[in-house]
Amino acid sequence: ACGSSDDASTDSDSGSDNEDTEETDTSSDDGSSEGTSSNNSDFSVAMVTDVGGVDDKSFNQSAWEGLKQFGDDNGYEEGKGYTYLQSNEATDYAPNLNRLVQQGYNLIYGIGYKLHDDIENVAKQNPDTHFSIVDDVVEQPNVASITFKEHQGSFLVGVAAAKKTQTDKIGFVGGVDGFLINKFEAGFVAGAKSVNPDIEVEVQYAGGFDQPAKGKSIASNMYNSGIDIIYHASGGTGVGVFNQAKDIKQSNPDENVWVIGVDRDQYEEGQVGDNNVTFTSMIKRVDIAVADVAEQAMNGEFPGGEQIAYGLSDDAVSVAETNEEAYTDEIKEAVKEWKDKITSGEVEVPQDRDELETYVNNL
Amino acid sequence: MLRDQRFINVLIPIISVILGLLAGAIIMLSFGYNPVEGYGALYEGAFGNSYFMGETFVKVTPLILSGIAVAFAFRTGLFNIGVEGQVFVGWLASVWVGISFESPMIIHLPLAILSAGVAGALWGFVPGFLKAKFGVHEVIVSIMMNYIALYTCNAIIRNVLTDRLDSTDRVADTASLSSQMFYNWTGSRLHWGAIIALALAFVMWFILEKTTKGYELRSVGFNQNASNYAGMNVNRNIVYSFLISGSFAGIAGAMQGLGTYGNMFVQSSFTNIGFDGIAVALLGGNTALGSVFGAFLFGTLKNGAGSMPLVANIPKELVDIIVALIIFFVASGYIIRWALTRFKREGK
Amino acid sequence: MNIIDILLAIIPVTIFYAAPLILTALGGVFSERAGVVNIGLEGLMVMGAFTAIVTNLMMADTLGSFTPYASLLLAAIISGLFAIIHAVASVSFRADQVVSGVAINFLALGVSLFLVQELYGAGQTGQVSRPIYSNDIPILSDIPIIGEMFFTHHVTSYVAVILAFVVWFIIFKTPFGLRLRSVGEHPMAADTNGINVYRTRYIGVILSGVFAGLGGGVFALTITGNFSGATISGQGFMALAAMIFGKWHPLGAMGAAFFFGFAQSLSDVAAGIPLLESIPSVFLLIAPYVLTILALAGFIGRAEAPKAIGTPYIKGSR
Amino acid sequence: MNKVDYVIEMLNIRKEFPGIVANDNINLQVEKGEIHALLGENGAGKSTLMNVLFGLYQPEKGEIRVNGKPVKITNPNIANDLGIGMVHQHFMLVDTFSVTENIILGSEPKKSGTVDIKKAEAEVQEISERYGLKVDPTAKIKDISVGMQQRVEILKTLYRGADILILDEPTAVLTPQEIHELIEIMRTLIKEGKSIILITHKLKEIMEVCDRCTVIRKGQGIGTVDVKETSTTELASLMVGREVSFRTEKTPAHPKEEILKISDLRVKDARGAEMVKGLHLDVKAGEIVGIAGVDGNGQSELIEAVAGLRKVESGSILLNNESITHFTPRKVTESGVAHIPQDRHKFGLVLDFPIGENMVLQNYYQKPYSSMGVLNYKEIYKQANKLINEYDVRTPSEHTPARALSGGNQQKAIIGREVDRSPDLLIAAQPTRGLDVGAIEFIHRKLIEERDKGKAVLLLSFELEEIMNVSDRIAIMFDGQIVANVKPEDTTEQELGLLMAGSQVEKKAGES
Numbered sequence A: 001a002c003g004s005s006d007d008a009s010t011d012s013d014s015g016s017d018n019e020d021t022e023e024t025d026t027s028s029d030d031g032s033s034e035g036t037s038s039n040n041s042d043f044s045v046a047m048v049t050d051v052g053g054v055d056d057k058s059f060n061q062s063a064w065e066g067l068k069q070f071g072d073d074n075g076y077e078e079g080k081g082y083t084y085l086q087s088n089e090a091t092d093y094a095p096n097l098n099r100l101v102q103q104g105y106n107l108i109y110g111i112g113y114k115l116h117d118d119i120e121n122v123a124k125q126n127p128d129t130h131f132s133i134v135d136d137v138v139e140q141p142n143v144a145s146i147t148f149k150e151h152q153g154s155f156l157v158g159v160a161a162a163k164k165t166q167t168d169k170i171g172f173v174g175g176v177d178g179f180l181i182n183k184f185e186a187g188f189v190a191g192a193k194s195v196n197p198d199i200e201v202e203v204q205y206a207g208g209f210d211q212p213a214k215g216k217s218i219a220s221n222m223y224n225s226g227i228d229i230i231y232h233a234s235g236g237t238g239v240g241v242f243n244q245a246k247d248i249k250q251s252n253p254d255e256n257v258w259v260i261g262v263d264r265d266q267y268e269e270g271q272v273g274d275n276n277v278t279f280t281s282m283i284k285r286v287d288i289a290v291a292d293v294a295e296q297a298m299n300g301e302f303p304g305g306e307q308i309a310y311g312l313s314d315d316a317v318s319v320a321e322t323n324e325e326a327y328t329d330e331i332k333e334a335v336k337e338w339k340d341k342i343t344s345g346e347v348e349v350p351q352d353r354d355e356l357e358t359y360v361n362n363l
Numbered sequence B: 001m002l003r004d005q006r007f008i009n010v011l012i013p014i015i016s017v018i019l020g021l022l023a024g025a026i027i028m029l030s031f032g033y034n035p036v037e038g039y040g041a042l043y044e045g046a047f048g049n050s051y052f053m054g055e056t057f058v059k060v061t062p063l064i065l066s067g068i069a070v071a072f073a074f075r076t077g078l079f080n081i082g083v084e085g086q087v088f089v090g091w092l093a094s095v096w097v098g099i100s101f102e103s104p105m106i107i108h109l110p111l112a113i114l115s116a117g118v119a120g121a122l123w124g125f126v127p128g129f130l131k132a133k134f135g136v137h138e139v140i141v142s143i144m145m146n147y148i149a150l151y152t153c154n155a156i157i158r159n160v161l162t163d164r165l166d167s168t169d170r171v172a173d174t175a176s177l178s179s180q181m182f183y184n185w186t187g188s189r190l191h192w193g194a195i196i197a198l199a200l201a202f203v204m205w206f207i208l209e210k211t212t213k214g215y216e217l218r219s220v221g222f223n224q225n226a227s228n229y230a231g232m233n234v235n236r237n238i239v240y241s242f243l244i245s246g247s248f249a250g251i252a253g254a255m256q257g258l259g260t261y262g263n264m265f266v267q268s269s270f271t272n273i274g275f276d277g278i279a280v281a282l283l284g285g286n287t288a289l290g291s292v293f294g295a296f297l298f299g300t301l302k303n304g305a306g307s308m309p310l311v312a313n314i315p316k317e318l319v320d321i322i323v324a325l326i327i328f329f330v331a332s333g334y335i336i337r338w339a340l341t342r343f344k345r346e347g348k
Numbered sequence C: 001m002n003i004i005d006i007l008l009a010i011i012p013v014t015i016f017y018a019a020p021l022i023l024t025a026l027g028g029v030f031s032e033r034a035g036v037v038n039i040g041l042e043g044l045m046v047m048g049a050f051t052a053i054v055t056n057l058m059m060a061d062t063l064g065s066f067t068p069y070a071s072l073l074l075a076a077i078i079s080g081l082f083a084i085i086h087a088v089a090s091v092s093f094r095a096d097q098v099v100s101g102v103a104i105n106f107l108a109l110g111v112s113l114f115l116v117q118e119l120y121g122a123g124q125t126g127q128v129s130r131p132i133y134s135n136d137i138p139i140l141s142d143i144p145i146i147g148e149m150f151f152t153h154h155v156t157s158y159v160a161v162i163l164a165f166v167v168w169f170i171i172f173k174t175p176f177g178l179r180l181r182s183v184g185e186h187p188m189a190a191d192t193n194g195i196n197v198y199r200t201r202y203i204g205v206i207l208s209g210v211f212a213g214l215g216g217g218v219f220a221l222t223i224t225g226n227f228s229g230a231t232i233s234g235q236g237f238m239a240l241a242a243m244i245f246g247k248w249h250p251l252g253a254m255g256a257a258f259f260f261g262f263a264q265s266l267s268d269v270a271a272g273i274p275l276l277e278s279i280p281s282v283f284l285l286i287a288p289y290v291l292t293i294l295a296l297a298g299f300i301g302r303a304e305a306p307k308a309i310g311t312p313y314i315k316g317s318r
Numbered sequence D: 001m002n003k004v005d006y007v008i009e010m011l012n013i014r015k016e017f018p019g020i021v022a023n024d025n026i027n028l029q030v031e032k033g034e035i036h037a038l039l040g041e042n043g044a045g046k047s048t049l050m051n052v053l054f055g056l057y058q059p060e061k062g063e064i065r066v067n068g069k070p071v072k073i074t075n076p077n078i079a080n081d082l083g084i085g086m087v088h089q090h091f092m093l094v095d096t097f098s099v100t101e102n103i104i105l106g107s108e109p110k111k112s113g114t115v116d117i118k119k120a121e122a123e124v125q126e127i128s129e130r131y132g133l134k135v136d137p138t139a140k141i142k143d144i145s146v147g148m149q150q151r152v153e154i155l156k157t158l159y160r161g162a163d164i165l166i167l168d169e170p171t172a173v174l175t176p177q178e179i180h181e182l183i184e185i186m187r188t189l190i191k192e193g194k195s196i197i198l199i200t201h202k203l204k205e206i207m208e209v210c211d212r213c214t215v216i217r218k219g220q221g222i223g224t225v226d227v228k229e230t231s232t233t234e235l236a237s238l239m240v241g242r243e244v245s246f247r248t249e250k251t252p253a254h255p256k257e258e259i260l261k262i263s264d265l266r267v268k269d270a271r272g273a274e275m276v277k278g279l280h281l282d283v284k285a286g287e288i289v290g291i292a293g294v295d296g297n298g299q300s301e302l303i304e305a306v307a308g309l310r311k312v313e314s315g316s317i318l319l320n321n322e323s324i325t326h327f328t329p330r331k332v333t334e335s336g337v338a339h340i341p342q343d344r345h346k347f348g349l350v351l352d353f354p355i356g357e358n359m360v361l362q363n364y365y366q367k368p369y370s371s372m373g374v375l376n377y378k379e380i381y382k383q384a385n386k387l388i389n390e391y392d393v394r395t396p397s398e399h400t401p402a403r404a405l406s407g408g409n410q411q412k413a414i415i416g417r418e419v420d421r422s423p424d425l426l427i428a429a430q431p432t433r434g435l436d437v438g439a440i441e442f443i444h445r446k447l448i449e450e451r452d453k454g455k456a457v458l459l460l461s462f463e464l465e466e467i468m469n470v471s472d473r474i475a476i477m478f479d480g481q482i483v484a485n486v487k488p489e490d491t492t493e494q495e496l497g498l499l500m501a502g503s504q505v506e507k508k509a510g511e512s
Ligand SMILES: Nc1ncnc2c1ncn2[C@@H]1O[C@H](COP(=O)(O)OP(=O)(O)OP(=O)(O)O)[C@@H](O)[C@H]1O
Pocket: C316, C317, C318, D017, D018, D020, D021, D022, D040, D041, D042, D043, D044, D045, D046, D047, D048, D049, D089, D404, D405, D406, D407, D408, D434
């Protein structure tokens, strides 16, 4: 978590490179008082996390990083121009949204599909405030819906995994069996089977995003049964998957065990001594999307009522290439190839199990 | 002297709350926060305007019910640590009934609530029955039943109530507890459940203190041998106790399903309504009225805490610490009582 | 999958699930044998996990490979100290022991998360660089099959099993154990025999903190590698269940912990067995809990708690 | 007087409990080598005084000297070190521990960090033989008789090398045989140079073994008398403050129809051993049948079976010619049986209920105490107040928890409740255990009153004197059967004792 704030600060000088910049750049030091006169100075933006919190190593964190980046770029101070509220349980969403409304924030994000209903209600109640939801669609004129084509990214890591595996057996660990995680699953399986229709993909759900023990246990079984690459889309449960892989790697560095991370580049999580078990990660750039929408809102171009689906073509969904040793050029090639097929529309990636079945049958 | 005692009994929780808040202030000070700002934010967040007041009640409502569920069992000598799971199944049952059909509200709503109660009772029946029949410790079975409820409800939402979706439809208006009137007043999710909760707290008090069944249950709670000697069926009373406790818990679930949310969704972990109910019951000395106050305190602190990071930049975990300290102080009533009597004697 | 494969899959997982539960349940045995209900095991585990992780993060550079052990040691100590609060409330201040235990759970979570906020400005810590990895035991692990099943685990798992026997020895063979049990069964009798009931109960509760802290630390260092509010989510209650299941006996508690681990692992493994794949996953998810209930109802039945459990000892009361 | 003669001196001891002065300026001086009795009504403050001496309570005022030296006894350890050992009124034994473990607890012989249990057992064996206190060192407390538990308690003090033994009502729970043994043991102990303070309500025992007797009444010392120069009547009036009659006045019985008829009854105990083995017994209206027997011969099981608390294996129990053999306790009660249970704390009362609510423990659900499932507290408390007045239950109020009452008053409350239900059959199991003579007199009178009203009364007692005084007919129980029926006026305590021990069974059974 400390690392991310470093990143933000080093970037801040060079970071803002487009349209609105001149003012902010020149007055960045004493900018706050000076900025009052400018058209965007009283713009403020905030987000409500779901129960994960802003350092969940996942999309909440990513969203917050996007917001911080946006704030830094525009010379805002945390707590004034931009802020977040963490939810501890589902009942907190609505009050948290309202708290931010009452504090006068102009644009408020709800991070995660779980906030769907509450965003919808609060947006109806406060037509003058702008809202945005991540990972779901709310049809209200003052709500911008941000979704991601996770299935596309998952497809690509599926391709990478199929290329990498030596056993032709790979695994998928999901958090809670639900429509969102099913997207990851469907994309992953489709990608792998596209490369090698005979590949075995074992899918298992832990029943929760906070069950590292179960994650470790499932991973242990998978690796035991000859699976050498596991893609996890399971939040905190994935920690257990990483730990099992690292454990195996630690006692036998020659062992072929890999994890594919999710949401952010999870390279760091895979470090064990001099080795790293993170093969790649399916990156979902919530930060880009969040900053993007904030930018538009600030400029008076808030995409209210629209659904913006970020995907491969926006680079908002991508595949990490950090582990250069494992992620070989050959794999890179193949992934690029499939990426082009997807962006060009040649391949339609399935989003759920039914679509997957059709897709696999057509291979 | 009796009057004195009663006065002290009321005084102890008040002093405990004050001590807890004081301790919280000291912690804030020592970590460089401003307690006045902190508590100001907490107050604003809980009662600052009609919206927050409404939301505070929304938090309090299920806690009253989970609190009396725990308290009821405790009073009859049983530890129902399974309220959490009973809340889940109650929630599910109420939503199930709520979305499955439409009928006049006068039938639909009570039916939905009732089914929540029945579901909770059934869930409570398992530990109760196993305790009565085989002497299996209710705590283990209750804990296991919690997990079973969590996973089963999720599966039913995904596979039975929806076609692999994460949340159910909204319950029909005829089964909904939500209130346009409250909404217009407060803009919050405040719903009629608050009244149901209070009414059921009264029911719990009435059952325990005024009915023959309550007499039996309390008697069994205190002394099983004597109860048996007096002709009461101890095992049956254990089961009854779990049934009643479970139905309160189930209805706590209905508050969420028919009121706060109007639907049910897949959850990746416990709601804590049941576990918090333990604290609520114990804060309230396992009485109905006490549980109401306990729930109120708890809900207020929890809801108000949400504003602390935003307004005063104080981590809201601090409130958990304060809650814990208040529970300690209430529990340690003996020492407060001792100090009070000491103080009084010295004063004379 | 043949039976050997299945066992090879199940047993290691059983063991890593069980180890933290064993340790924590042993803690429960100490406290409850002394007559103090300890619902606060969950919170004590939280403290242990928190301490172990923070120590690990802070000291890894200075302590090197000794870090995980230092972390566990500190986890045990801090949780032991933390348990004193429970002891003060329920032994000295005559608080209801269940209430005090519930408060411990709240307090532990509050304190640890508050401190994580203060230390790292975040809701959870980063990954530790020196967790506990599993180790092959030289020679023994080379034995075919058996070696892989039993001698390739975290060193803490062996420690947990050894400690179960140590605790059994302490409780049933030493003067201290005799005194501890007497205080839980009939404190007044102990008192008239010149045993300091309060002191003994304090020791019991503190030991429960030490062991639960160890359990929490082991869980964090072997399984999660970091600390957040969700790290310990119900393990303390499972340990409590294991202790009751094991009838307040150290070896029984260990057996129960293994049973839980086994049931859990069985359900994880079954999901990967082709034949069983058609079973809806929910049945596998709930299987461990259902199995436990069946086992309790079928074979275990009534368990007698220490007689004086739950009641504060008040000198001279009757 | 020469102070050195006293091993114990307690001077001007004052001990208060909230709302009550339990000991008010009491003096007690015990000479070396004597058995010193401490006598007083229930609640007079005897146990309190002894607990002060043993370091369990701290007195507000007063001085304690041991062997002439002033001491402060702040905990039992100090008492032990001073050579004071105490056998408490309620046994201080850990049920699940063995005899040896209970004895050594707190001062265990050790071998490399462990309890040296072998050595301990040998030591226990040795002491037990030296003083003639027979125990099985390896048996669990919960498996041995009350008498043996008593011996374990005494061994505990001896093991710690006590020279001064406090025995708080040791005989209240013993059978006559056991009392006899205990008296012998006390004599042995005195010979060994020990001194004993004995608390008992049984004046006969004081007369038999004690040298001097200190009497206290309502927390105040009345004085110390030389036993040789006094009589039971004098002791009783010193203690109560008025004349007490020992022979219960009663007219001859006029038994009428058969109320209870038990045939060929078989009952097992909790561990599955058959304790009642084909027993026959009948009780008629207007008579008191006393069951005499050594504890453990199936008496408790018999009574519990009749009350519906224990499963009947075979045989029949008829009440007014109708079978109640397999009735639940509720149905037994409703058919007209009242039962004063042996263990008042375990069965008789819900100690945490107000005494008032305890007064309707069996009929709370009936009119007028409730209607349509709702309690009528007004009626309940009306009834409670009636019983409290009628039976002289001394309690601050009807709302006081039963726990707070003294044992004697708890017992009176139970008796009031049971008798007032006006049953056809009244079962009284050890109704006067641990009570002072005044209370005993009262209870005996109540039982006889019931008989005179035409009720059947079944009395179980280990107290031969009580059996002889109160019963109209005595049924002797031995090994699960009634082996003889005798009239009190036709027998002696000695003869009863022999019958209870199982001798001459043939002859007597044939005779009656
Ligand atoms: N721990 C206590 N707390 C409050 N009151 C007490 C306590 N112990 C004794 N008392 C009260 O002090 C008085 C003396 O009690 P104590 O037990 O000494 O009587 P006793 O002479 O031993 O009577 P008994 O013959 O019934 O054993 C009684 O009124 C009793 O209720």
